[in-house]
Amino acid sequence: MYDQICERGFSGGYSTLSRYVRTLRDGTAVPAPAPVPSPRTICGWIMRPREKLSPRQASELERVRLACPDTTEACDLARAFGDLVRNRRGHLLTEWIRQAERCGQPSIRSSASFLRQDLDAVTAGLTLAHSSGVGEGHVCRVKLLKRSMYGRASFELLRARILTPR
Known part of the structure; x- marks a missing residue:
């Protein structure tokens, strides 16, 4: 068995293997820890609509939420804000800000108070179908051209x- 696992890349010694096999026989072997999802992965699960999560992803997110109560509160607020953005429900923004300001996490509270400072503009952005995206795209294109041609x-x-x- 030692030769077989060495062929697969095991770099430990024979005594290490024999100690591990002994714990397997005794039933005292420590199970391998479950892989911990990265913060980026967890954020992706939170921001994706529930119906677009696979059953495995939904169960993993639920496990994370149970393990960390702060994540549960942040997850609920993030999903509610995502719903405001996706469905253009700007009229519900003030209620969301009130909930976020009562949150236990300082970063969420500060984001909510920042949104309150420019409430009319944010509400309009979440309500109206108009967007400055096309104009911003043209500005970005002009700047890219200017930088690429500078001095040439x-x-x-x-x-x-x-x-x-184009």
Whole structure:
């Protein structure tokens, strides 16, 4: 058995293997710990709508929520805010801010108070169908062209590239 596991990449010694086999026979072997999901993975589970989670992902998220009560509160608030954004429910923003300001986590409270500072603009962004995304995209494209051509070409060429349709 030692030769077989060495062929698969085991770098330990024979005595290490024999001690482990002895614990297996005695029934005292410590089970391998369950893999801990990364914060990025957990955040992805939280922000994804419940119906789009696989059963395994939903059970893992539930396990994380039970293990950490702070995560449960943050998860509920994040999902509620995601619902506000996805379904354009800006009229419910003030209630969400009230709930977030009562939260036990300082970072969520500060985010909520920051949203309250510009409440009219945020409510409009969550309610109206209008967006400045197209204009922002054009500004980003012009800046990219300008940076890529800096010091290499004349203003006339830059102007021609900006005005030429893609």
